Amino acid sequence: MAAALLARVFSSLPRPRYILSATCPVDKWFSKYVSSDNRPKKPLSAYLRFFVDQQPIYRKQNPGLGILDITRKIAFDWKELPSSAKQTYETAAEAEMQLYKEQLAKYKAQLTPAQEKALKEEKMQKMEKRRANIKKRKLAMLGKPKRPRSALNIFVAEHFQEAKGVSPQGKLKYLFDEWKKMPTSLKQAYLQLAEDDKVRYKNEITSWEEHMKEIGHEDLVRYKSKRQILTERTKK
Structure with missing residues (x-):
């Protein structure tokens, strides 16, 4: 019982990074410890680009507003924004999306079947963890x-x-x-x-x-x- 409680405490501590030694084959190490952190990050959409640009301005102009009110205001302004003004954000988003697709194709091409399997398992674990967290919050709300x-x-x-x-x-x-x-x-x-x-x-x-x-x-x-x-x- 004591060991279980101590284990829960230590599990919350940062885990040490794995160090690749000279005696460890690169392919074997990568297939074991491969992470989706190395995967190219999907770029922001046109709206999210606008949001990131405008949020500091809105917060400075409206210091008394909460984040939800500011988010609603930015969403409303984006909806009312002329197409010509949106074009700058949409063009940048499309360019980065094209670059992302190219980088993703290169990333997938270098993966071995073992690495692909490891990434799929990691994705499933993250989804299960996310579902568990959602259920935990739901149970807390329901008392x-x-x-x-x-x-x-x-x-x-x-x-x-x-x-x-x-x-x-x-x-x-x-x-x-x-x-x-x-x-x-x-x-x-x-x-x-x-x-x-x-x-x-x-x-x-x-x-x-x-x-x-x-x-x-x-x-x-x-x-x-x-x-x-x-x-x-x-x-x-």
């Missing part, structure tokens, strides 16, 4: 109850501020060590709080899921096994 905390989580949260250690990782390590040395009798209070939190979560998630069914969000309800469904039917 999904927070999962129950473990006894160790509660202990760490309660003593994190006064824990010894310069960095967050140092504080966590100190608290993990303290938790391991703590007698079971002293841990009992945290174990009881964890049990109470499980009961809280069970009650809240059941009520929340019933509400999700009522408002048409059955997709957000936890998956139930056939055994669970049969047990519920038997009880009814």
Whole structure:
């Protein structure tokens, strides 16, 4: 449990860059660590070029407006902009798009089948991560109850501020060590709080899921096994 929590903390730290050594074949290294970061960047559209040009001006002229209001104003002005004025942005966008297509063709031509497969997998992972983030925000907006905390989580949260250690990782390590040395009798209070939190979560998630069914969000309800469904039917 402690190792899992520590792993989550360290996973948020920047990962070291891979260094290509003289003994590592270039093709093998690239096929393993190839990234879409090397792919040519798609140029801005004509409207986005106009937006980038105008946003600093609008913000300076309207210091009291929020970003959404400024965005709406720029979008409205672009819509009302004469075709002759739009032509400058459209011509630049078309020229860069042509250059982008040429660079993209060269980029794809140098890829091996293994590298293409690696890039496709990376793209799928990014899409899955994006979908997961969208779902996470959706659940937060719909007020999904927070999962129950473990006894160790509660202990760490309660003593994190006064824990010894310069960095967050140092504080966590100190608290993990303290938790391991703590007698079971002293841990009992945290174990009881964890049990109470499980009961809280069970009650809240059941009520929340019933509400999700009522408002048409059955997709957000936890998956139930056939055994669970049969047990519920038997009880009814």
